[in-house]
Amino acid sequence: MASAGSVLEKKEKRQFMDDYIPLRVVALTSRILPSYVEYVVRVQRGPNLEERWDVVHRYSEFSALHEFLETSGITLPIPPKKMFGSKDKEVIGERQKGLQAFLDTVLCEPLLANTWEVKRFLDPTTYSDEPHEAALRNVSMVFRSHPEWTVTEPVRNIGWRFRKHYYLVANRREEKIRYFLTWFEPGPDFALNDKDLETALKLLSGIKHQFILSPVSAIYNGVGVAVMRQFSSRGSLHDVIYNCRPQNHVLKKYGVPCKWRILGVPDVVKYSRQILEGLKFLLDKGFVPAQVHAGNVIIEGGPTASIARISDIENTLLGLPSYYHHYLYSYELRKVQTMEAVLSYSFGQLLYEMAMCRPLNASVMENVPGDMPAVLRPTVESLLSKDAVKKPLPTVNDLIENEVFATVAIDEREKQLKVPNRFKEELLKCKSMMESRLQAQQKKVQQQKRLDKAKDAILSEEEKKKRRKLQKKQMSLQTDTSYVSYPTTEIRTDRPPPKSTAPAPKRSSKSHLTKQASASQIPTTTSTAAVPKPPPPPAAVAPPPPPVVSAPLPKTSSERGALLGSIHTFSKTALKKTVTNDRSGPKV
Missing domain, CATH: 1.10.510.10 (Transferase(Phosphotransferase) domain 1)
Known part of the structure; x- marks a missing residue:
């Protein structure tokens, strides 16, 4: 026997419940069990997204509801019964779409949607009592x-x-x-x-x-x-x-x-x-x-x-x-x-x-x-x-x-x-x-x-295409912008090394040819891009280094280019000699 508090609670709930706010089926999915297939129906009451719940039914329950509503004479589409192959994925997919169309048709007819049987089918918790x-x-x-x-x-x-x-x-x-x-x-x-x-x-x-x-x-x-x-x-x-x-x-x-x-x-x-x-x-x-x-x-x-x-x-x-x-x-x-x-x-x-x-x-x-x-x-x-x-x-x-x-x-x-x-x-x-x-x-x-x-x-297809095009355009703009923003990161490989003050070692032409021939006989197991080329033979007397011609730089990075140029053309011979006055010794 229900307590007095539960009776009053139920009365209060019924008093303020609007049974005639339209219900709609948001989604209908399926899950395969060992002996049968269940269809999960997600239902929403009115425009409130918080009032959503899932209801699980078998195909036989859909068929029983269809049989009851048929007395109205309104045409209601429902997938036919299958004696064999009811667990095939194609059959389940087609039946799922058909059951969704069946529920949508029922809920569009106020005469059918407001019956107790439909309410109980979609919300068995609220409409459980006869x-x-x-x-x-x-x-x-x-x-x-x-x-x-x-x-x-x-x-x-x-x-x-x-x-x-x-x-x-x-x-x-x-x-x-x-x-x-x-x-x-x-x-x-x-x-x-x-x-x-x-x-x-x-x-x-x-x-x-x-x-x-x-x-x-x-x-x-x-x-x-x-x-x-x-x-x-x-x-x-x-x-x-x-x-x-x-x-x-x-x-x-x-x-x-x-x-x-x-x-x-x-x-x-x-x-x-x-x-x-x-x-x-x-x-x-x-x-x-x-x-x-x-x-x-x-x-x-x-x-x-x-x-x-x-x-x-x-x-x-x-x-x-x-x-x-x-x-x-x-x-x-x-x-x-x-x-x-x-x-x-x-x-x-x-x-x-x-x-x-x-x-x-x-x-x-x-x-x-x-x-x-x-x-x-x-x-x-x-x-x-x-x-x-x-x-x-x-x-x-x-x-x-x-x-x-x-x-x-x-x-x-x-x-x-x-x-x-x-x-x-x-x-x-x-x-x-x-x-x-x-x-x-x-x-x-x-x-x-x-x-x-x-x-x-x-979610429309046209909007998806527009978004893809916009993403491609933004990626291309980002690539171009990155290249322009950092023009000095590209280092030229054909630039000669800086001049060294140490005397260059003397090499005979014979030893140089022998080393070059032996290097050409080594088998290349990797791509040619991975193996660096041997340096060219230095001249006997190193000529003065030619002036470095740097690549043209944008106006915004002219100071940086001038700094790099001065670093490449730096020479110690241009420094003045200094005389060191050592005062670290002890005074007697």
Whole structure:
């Protein structure tokens, strides 16, 4: 049984861990063991170079992960199995490249990268515990103090957040009404204390607005939050677009659907205006619901009289990252730094998905699709184009006043939400903290991008060639400079020796010829450069030495040349005779 200290430590770690910071595979190597081959995967979390670790897997584990992710219908390349020769170096090299491509493809798909199985595969230390059993225990503990609620059926993996768990529940007082329960723990941006959080949940439960789906009950037990809402048979806007049942697995629902449901332009405009009205109401009351996306917009009513209602408003209060969290860290969105800007950008992504009946799957819109309705094209461009995200984005009020959405008639109904002034100050603190964290992460990403760009420039082939040429040029310049700087180090071998005052020995011509002949008969075992030539025979009477003509010297070494010349032409006969007066004897 774990101690109380370890439980609190684990809770603290989960509270501030951001599960949705993108992971990437930095390197993939292999090592051959006697009975099998292991593949070592180096993983990095976000732009922080200190958060790196190695994970060891066999090919069978890669294959099992591929089999699980195949249910999404997304094409994932993986090397084929080998019955024989799996330890050959060529096979291992090809398989290593294929597994690297497989992981890169998985991590580029947010739907796949955010699954528990992928997180556990790349970080088994952090994601070792099974989350569903712990969530069910917490829900059971919550219902002990609220016996009017009971769990009817657990519904697993129907949403993109793997730490958010879903259950069908019933109220004993109203058995005919079906309710949907969500259980989740606070996220990395959670800043409220327990008392303020309970106040916020009570406020959310008391919201009355036709375009906001407020919770029936919200309970916080110190570990997580259990939120109950009425069950909608049509599901979310995401379910309507993908034409799927709400209770299906998230990979089967939102992978590659069999058939899209195309929304007409009137429905897109109507849903957009209803969503904007709900967002405006929350902003006016001090809430910043930066969690808007197709998954938390619930569609209610029939096909002819359907309305869109915003759900899961508590996500921002609990500090959960937004659906487009991974895009906010990209270099293109470095100017999106406030929660209002994040809200406008998220609405742009939602509008694109409604208009095109498919997600953008990119941080910005490079080009406007040709099949986009002309009525919606200017609005989408003002929210998602490359030039638009570099400037302040349109606010919610600006979008409501847009001529496209202003034509929708809205029935004025009762609206209710009273927020105390003290709690508004706490909401402002939470907003400021989330913005500071977002800007800090964006700064890290930009710094890492500069470092990667510099490394690529250094390691590129063209840069290598330039560096080789520059090194050769520097070496040649150093050689030339060394020769010019030291001109007097080269000594001429043909210069005659200095004149000696001693008389030259007399040699007969016969003895000289005999010695010369004997020297010519000696076999040369080494190169001729290694054996010096015999000196020429001196003349009987040495003529006076000719004047030494030194090699022309540079101007900078003229004094040194004059000194060497005077040394070569020095003669003792030019010295004056001196008389020595010896005074060393003793005096008597």
